[in-house]
Amino acid sequence: MTDVKTPTNPLFLREEELRQGIELLFFAYRDFTAEPDAILAEYGFGRAHHRVIYFVGRNPGMTVSDLLTILRITKQSLSRVLGQLVEEGFITQRPGLQDRRQRLLELTEKGTALERQLTERQRARFAGAYRDAGAEAVEGFRKVMLGLIDEADRARFPLRGPGWR
Template identity: 60%
Template sequence: MPDAPTQPYLTSKRETLTSAPHAAPGAGHLFLREDELRLAQDLVFFAMRDLNAPPDALLAEMDFGRAHHRCLHWIGRRPGLKVGELLSILGITKQSLTRVLGPLIREGYVEQVPGPKDRRQRLLSLTEKGATLERQLFESQRERLLSAYREAGGPAVEGFKRVMRGLISPQGRSYVETAEQPRAPKAPRST
């Protein structure tokens, strides 16, 4: 008898997912109907819409949008982030990033400095003003996230994280894994 396929396959009535590298040992097969997968799409859509509504409203007052939020988020998560890395994380062109990053720099939310070894490199960090805005944006989403996590409970939260990781490309997962690692405390500035 041949072994079970190693790749997931779709039948007309149900999806069969076999154990994958990110699956727990012994997870076995999970059978999902197309309507269950479409419901998952619906849930992701409404979750993102509702999670992003409060920061979108704050940003709209400043003539900023969701792309600005994404930049502030990732620069805040990774101070000293290289422009090339931000391009890679966001999956956008240099031209698109310039349109978004330009106003953030001009209005004092983001600072850009040359790299210490390669002066052509541009390293991005939030200014105090930028960190304050990024914190406001996070706080506008915090309660919804916290409430959803509490309502779901521990095992569901772990399952949610596994599903989300499964939706993310390997490159995206590496950024998430880096963000999950504890940060070293900042050294005090010498004067």
């Protein structure tokens, strides 16, 4: 009995398939960010502002250090964006309870409203794509996305509910 060997280059690993995946990710990101970009422009904000608003909204009370870890930007870059968001009343900062040097970040009502407005269209886009693709494809997409991000960040995405492996 001979062992059946798996081909070393399955169809989905061919050059053309890989390049198409890269292009699909590019076009998806472009279209995914287009509506929020237009809203942000009304405030004189950019994508860095969006990322800060989004992650502070998802993690109320997070530290500046934690935000720097997620965003992987310099303190100087974050300081400019965060300073503008604080100054314009979208985010508040308060000292940490155990370490008063820490700055804990939270969205204000104004920040929460903007975060909802920015995320609403993106959620709708995901919901439609997920609905059209079906549960098996969504699980496959999740696995691919987890495979694209650095291993250290994968722990942020624990398994969830039925169907999530």
